[in-house]
Amino acid sequence: MIKNINDEIDKFLLSLPNAENIDIAKIKDKYSSVITDSLDKGHITTNVCMIAASEFKTNPKELAQQLVDALEATGKFLSVESAGPGFVNITxxxxxxxSTIDKINKKNTEFGTSTIGNNQSIQIEFVSANPTGPLHVGHGRGAAYGDAIARILTSSGYKVQKEYYINDAGRQIDILTCSVFARIYEKELSQFFPKNAYKGKYIIDIANSFKAKTNSKITPELRPLIHDLPEDEEKEIDELAVRIKELYSDLWKDIKSHALKEVLESIQSDLEKFNVSFDNWYSESSLGDLTDSKSKISLSIEHLKDKELAYIKDGAVWLNTEGAGDDKNRVLIRDDGRATYFASDVAYHKDKIDRGFDKLINVWGADHHGYIKRIEASIEGLGFSKNKLSVQLVQFANLFKDGSKVKMSTRSGDFYSLADLIEDIGTDAARFYYLSKQADQHLDFDLNLAKADSKENMFYYIQYAHARICSLLNKYMEKNPSISKSALAIADGKYTNCDKLIHEMSKYPGVISRASSSLQPHLIIFYLKDFAHSFHSFYNDNQVLTESKENIDSIIFCLNSAKIILSNGLTLLGIKPIEKM
RNA sequence: GCGCCUGUAGCUCAGCUGGAUAGAGCAACUGCCUUCUAAGCAGUGGGUCAGGAGUUCGAAUCUCUUCAGGCGCGCCA
Structure with missing residues (x-):
């Protein structure tokens, strides 16, 4: 409909005197016709006259009156009025x-989808938490966000792949392995436990399951392992890892793979409970290591060396990232020959691009923002446009319970996990609140509120609207074989109480397209909240089932589309609509 | 010091590529359940959109600047 209006407006512009001397294309580019915020401004409003007035050197209000006359003359609209400083409002x-509600009912779950994406492939990498412990509530936000934008982009016609990058190769995994080792051989080590090890209870569980699995035949004399370890807590655990690897390399490998498997399984099961699924789990260790000259990591570094972007200095291999705007150049290979995390990441991103995606999205914790420049630099260094990659930052969420902040730290083992959160308030409420604010801003998450039964609890406010409609539909179906297929009374203008609802519903596709292009799921949440309010208001003012048969049919048809809107919106956020509460 | 983010009602936050009297919930006060779910609805009060300058027909929105708060600046991951 808006397109038809714009066509008429464009015709009008060309019909104006002196039009041939004016840059009409520029005006067309700048003006917009949009759905009005409320019905007292009609259905559609356009600001074209205010934009065009200065080009045509005329007064916006006069131009608006001319446009009103032109649009009225087409006979296509019920009424056209000029208003304010030069808006033209169309009814x-x-x-x-x-026709909006006809369309919604017809398209049903497809309503709001589009083909804007044109089948381009996008890969979204998110969560990617180190597999060193259970997911905590900080990861939950990235999980909810990444999954939501994946759903939204899919509905906008993109081919989306969701990937989890498993950091299973670095020092953190050695620390995990050491931690489990120390728990397994607690007795043999005379209760020694490295200061910097993971202290969570899950480590003990993993140790126990390892013992049960292997019958723990090896009970070596372990005291030399802990003899004269460095005082420094960082060095202590590193040295311990070196010694275990050297003396018990098979055992080390067994414990490591067992610990990794257990932790990953717990992460996977938490994500499953959280209604988040991944298409691909990509292992950092599959990039290989530097000893293999054909490994992905070696090849990507060679590639950068060939392009003279990587160079040797002070015994280390550096990447020139300054050229791409980074503060300083970064080390790829340390002077002791070990690759940095950054080197893996460069190889990983090269691999992602090689896999042929049109676009990559990384969802990162906001504390990584200093890292963006250097990864972009490496992508350019590899010969690709940095626009291929879009990094979306997610700020940490602070959780409040009974008014005080909930603490979390994987290392100390003292944390409120994602699984705890799901247990506490449920997957859907948790996802909802994670998404209720723009991802790159601090979120204060009030657990008491998420469970509260008041209007303040936006989650239930929206769900309640859906449940009320379901209840009405059920009542209607008791006396009618099926939902009415038309809204004659509304179309005739005999029953206009639904108008506000219809008007709000017509905004839905625009909201989705904005959420999609800006990667902001919270826009959907705020729309749904406003829409739920329109519905509750209608519900209060209208005793639907006491209306005339003709009116009831129309209303039910309209409310069924309202239900579709609520349901589609929630589904895009990965939340199940509630039918009864 | 450099970089990023934030500052809108007492509180928590919306505010689309600049648009019409700046919105919502909570809190305060007032009404609405013999009728489809009151986890609801209607209303009242509450604002120098942190301050200043600029661009524009028009600025909470864009630019510059000052102030205040948060975060990041490893041969860690």
Whole structure:
């Protein structure tokens, strides 16, 4: 409909005197016709006259009056008015206005989808938490966000792949392995436990399951392992890892792979409970290591050396990232020959690009923002446009319970996990609140509120609207074989109480397209909240089932589309609509 | 010091590529359940959009600047 209006407006612009000397394309580019915020401004409003007035060297209000006359002359609209500083407000004919609910009912779960993405492939990498312990509530936000934008982009016609990058190769995994080792041989080590090890209870569980699995035949004399370890807590655990690897290399490998498997399984099961699934789990260790000259990591570094972006200095291999705007150049290979995390990441991103995605999205914790420049630099260094990659930052969420902040730290083992959160308030409420604020801003998450039964609890406010409609539909179905397929009374203008609802519903596709192009799921949440309010208001003012048969049919048809809106919106956020509460 | 983010009602936050009297919930006060779910609805009060300058027909929105708060600046991951 808006397109038709714009066509008429464009015709009008060309018909103006002196039009041939004016850059009409520029005006067309700048003006917009949008759905009005409220019905007292009609259905559609356009600001074209204010934009065009300065080009045509005329007064916006006069131009608006001319446009009003031109649009009225087409006979396509119920009424056209100029308003304010030069807006032109258009009221559609009833049939055009009501066609929205026909369309929603017809398209049903497909309503709001589009083909804007044109089948381009996007890969979204998110969560990617180190597999050193259970997911905590900080990861939950990235999980909810990444999954939501994946759903939204899919509905906008993109081919989306969701990937989890498993950091299973670095020092953190050695620390995990050491931690489990120390728990397994607690007795043999005379209760020694490295200061910097993971202290969570899950480590003990993993140790126990390892013992049960292997019958723990090896009970070596372990005291030399802990003899004269460095005082420094960082060095202590590193040295311990070196010694275990050297003396018990098979045992080390067994414990490591067992610990990794257990932790990953717990992460996977938490994500499953959280209604988040991944298409691909990509292991850092599959990039290989530097000893293999054909490994992905070696090849990507060679590639950068060939391009003279990587160079040797002070015994280390550096990447020139300054050229791409980074503060300083970064080390790829340390002077002791070990690759840095950054080197793996460069190889990983090269691999992602090689896999042929049109676009990559990384969802990162906001504390990594200093890292963006250097990864972009490496992508350019590899010969690709840095625009291929879009990094979305997710700020940490602070959790409040009974008014005080919930603490979390994987290392100390003292944390409130994602699984705890799901247990506490449920997957859907948790996802909802994670998404209720723009991802790159601090979120204060009030657990008491998420469970509260008041209007303040936006989650239930929206769900309640859906449940109320379901309840009405059920009552209607008791006396009618099926939902009415038309809204004659509304189309005739005999029953206009639904108009506000219809008007709000017509905004839905625009909201989704904005959420999609800006990667901001919270826009959907705020729309749904406003829409739920329109519905509750309608519900209070109208005793639907006491209306005339003709009106009831129309209302039910309209409310069914309202239900579709609520349901589609929630589904895009990965939240199940509630039918009864 | 450099970089990023934030500052809107007492509180928690919306505010689309600049648009019409700046919105919502909570809190305060007032009404609405013999009728489809009151986890609801209607209303009242509450604002120098941190301050200043600029661009524009038009600025909470864009630019510059000052102030205040948060975060990041490893041969860690």
């Amino acid at each position: 559609l004919q009833r049939s055009d206005f009501v």
